[in-house]
Amino acid sequence: xxxxxxxxxxxxxxxxxxxxxxxxxxxxxxxxxxxxxxxxxxxxxxxxxxxxxxxxxxxxxxxxxxxxxxxxxxxxxxxxxxxxxxxxxxxxxxxxxxxxxxxxxxxxxxxxxxxxxxxxxxxxxxxxxxxxxxxxxxxxxxxxxxxxxxxxx
Numbered sequence: 001x002x003x004x005x006x007x008x009x010x011x012x013x014x015x016x017x018x019x020x021x022x023x024x025x026x027x028x029x030x031x032x033x034x035x036x037x038x039x040x041x042x043x044x045x046x047x048x049x050x051x052x053x054x055x056x057x058x059x060x061x062x063x064x065x066x067x068x069x070x071x072x073x074x075x076x077x078x079x080x081x082x083x084x085x086x087x088x089x090x091x092x093x094x095x096x097x098x099x100x101x102x103x104x105x106x107x108x109x110x111x112x113x114x115x116x117x118x119x120x121x122x123x124x125x126x127x128x129x130x131x132x133x134x135x136x137x138x139x140x141x142x143x144x145x146x147x148x149x150x151x152x153x
Contacts, residue, residue, distance in 0.1 A: 025049040029056075034064035035097070036144075041076035047086045054095075061095035068144045069096060072137065073112055074103030084115055088122045098147055099131040100140035109133055 021028040026043045057067045116131045134140040
């Protein structure tokens with residue numbers, strides 16, 4: 001968890017976007033546009049990493065509106081129970097517009113599908129964030145880019 005502090009709150013608010021990959025525990029992410037975050041999972045996703053990621057998306061949304069997230073699960077190992085419970089119990093993600101997920105094998109896709117389904121059922125369909133799984137990064141990006149903007153708040 002040493003790398004959780006490498007990205008400071010002011011980093012994403014500055015003018016000009018630094019598209020360099022940044023560490024988030026064992027994972028990496030980059031902000032490609034003011035409202036577009038790309039996450040590459042690498043190993044287990046811990047609750048502290050998820051919380052840090054959510055805080056980053058909240059920051060981005062303050063200035064750019066709801067965030068589009070692109071997530072590569074090809075190297076995702078596990079979603080520990082504490083991470084799954086924490087994700088489901090978080091308040092509605094008003095700062096997210098949609099999540100496009102790609103990569104991964106059948107087991108990884110099944111785990112992510114189950115986690116997103118449980119979250120959708122727990123919160124109710126009206127409050128769920130659109131999330132879809134795609135075979136390729138290109139397909140996930142195309143879907144995210146095709147979505148109409150959602151108003152802030």
